[in-house]
Amino acid sequence: MIRKFLIVLIIAYQRYISPFTAPSCRFYPSCSEYARQSLIKYGLIKGVVKTCGRLCRCHPFHPGGYDPV
Numbered sequence: 001m002i003r004k005f006l007i008v009l010i011i012a013y014q015r016y017i018s019p020f021t022a023p024s025c026r027f028y029p030s031c032s033e034y035a036r037q038s039l040i041k042y043g044l045i046k047g048v049v050k051t052c053g054r055l056c057r058c059h060p061f062h063p064g065g066y067d068p069v
Contacts, residue, residue: 003044010036026064031055037069 014032025031034054039047054067 003039003047006044006048007036007039010039026058026060026062027054027067028065029068031058034067034069041069 010032014036018030018032027034029037031051031054035047035051038050038054041047042050050069057067058064
């Protein structure tokens with residue numbers, strides 16, 4: 001239930017907030033899409049842990065690139 005709620009929040013962010021901000025994610029897929037996919041694939045706990053790791057890597061000094069779930 002919490003997992004579905006987080007997925008709905010991510011989708012709402014992607015549809016209603018993200019289009020109005022400048023693209024800043026250095027990775028493909030974007031950090032929000034990575035979070036959505038990891039929650040679907042791995043469940044709540046492991047999905048949140050993988051998302052936190054990804055967000056820690058998303059900074060100007062990391063080269064970025066393709067980083068699949």
